[in-house]
Amino acid sequence: MSARILDGKAIAAELKDSVKQKVEKMVAEGNRAPGLVVILVGENPASQVYVRNKQNSCEQVGFYSELKRLSVDTTQAELLSLIDELNGREEVDGILVQLPLPGHIDEETVTERILPTKDVDGFHPYNMGRLTLRMPLLRPCTPKGVMTMLEKTGVDLVGKDAVIIGQSNIVGRPMALELLAARCTITICHSKTRDLEEKVRNADIVVAAVGVPKFVKGEWVKPGATVIDVGINRLDDGTLCGDVDYDSAAEHAEWITPVPGGVGPMTVATLLENTLQAAEMHKDA
Numbered sequence: 001m002s003a004r005i006l007d008g009k010a011i012a013a014e015l016k017d018s019v020k021q022k023v024e025k026m027v028a029e030g031n032r033a034p035g036l037v038v039i040l041v042g043e044n045p046a047s048q049v050y051v052r053n054k055q056n057s058c059e060q061v062g063f064y065s066e067l068k069r070l071s072v073d074t075t076q077a078e079l080l081s082l083i084d085e086l087n088g089r090e091e092v093d094g095i096l097v098q099l100p101l102p103g104h105i106d107e108e109t110v111t112e113r114i115l116p117t118k119d120v121d122g123f124h125p126y127n128m129g130r131l132t133l134r135m136p137l138l139r140p141c142t143p144k145g146v147m148t149m150l151e152k153t154g155v156d157l158v159g160k161d162a163v164i165i166g167q168s169n170i171v172g173r174p175m176a177l178e179l180l181a182a183r184c185t186i187t188i189c190h191s192k193t194r195d196l197e198e199k200v201r202n203a204d205i206v207v208a209a210v211g212v213p214k215f216v217k218g219e220w221v222k223p224g225a226t227v228i229d230v231g232i233n234r235l236d237d238g239t240l241c242g243d244v245d246y247d248s249a250a251e252h253a254e255w256i257t258p259v260p261g262g263v264g265p266m267t268v269a270t271l272l273e274n275t276l277q278a279a280e281m282h283k284d285a
Contacts, residue, residue: 003227003253006149012265015148019272020061026279027062034279035064036094036120036271037086041079041105042072047098054096057268063275064091076105083113093282094120094275099170117281120274123169131177138274143175145266146207146228147182153255155226158183163199165189165216165243166209171230175207208243218248226255230263 027033036058040051051067058065068082079097086095095118101107111119116126122140130137150157162184166172176186184205189196200206200220208216209230221227231243242259250256257263 003250003256006255006257006262008149008257008262008265011149011152012269015269016057016061016272019276022276023062031283032091033062033064034093034275035091036275037066037068037092039068039070039097041070041074042102051098053268054271057272061272072102079105079110080113087115087118093279094118096121117278120271120278122274128174131174134181138278140170140174141270141274142171142230142263142267143178145270146175146263147178149266153226160184160204161202162205163187163189163203164207171209210243212243213241214245216244218245218252221249221252223252224254227253228263229257229259232259232264
């Protein structure tokens, strides 16, 4: 068996085109374009790349966007004050604080300061709580993007056994809630999980978000399984790889996401989708 590739770039391009068309219609009807403000604290190189990608994507779909660059020694109080200001600006539909933040700033406090209706990352406890109760509003971008990709496979998720490796608030936990809402039977694994290999071997869907290069071995993958690799790791030689040993896993899986070009583009495209959703909510409020 040779797996079919779930092309995140292609699916993201479709999603961005759909968002662009809706923005054009919104503006043609006399409404303003959606607005997104990204806050970047410090000079983290990876964060700067991510922010640049997000800004370029905003331009492509016709959003109004701003980048607020703050120095690494910005205080928590100063950051919270900026968020308060953005919460009060009507033309701002989405506020995104690029993570990670410097160690002296508490990420949970910052996340909770953003209005839930402007929380386009989907990390606010209000939005996570609604997802838990199957009443989703703004959903975390990466898990929501993964669900869009899974829809493209045409695989019926109902009753499937899904294993998520990783329990972060950004991916693992909301991913489990998304798959549970789709009527999968879910197992969340982490560093203390016993018999991890056996759990993966029995899974119809594997979502790897552990942050360790090639952690999931190909022989662990059940024939015909769908493998979603959320990880992106830079090796010593400068190349990128995921949390799954792609070449060997592709010999067993029916569907697999590449790294790069898989989940990453979907996260950015879903951020745009969330910002449009926020703009529509504000327009109708």
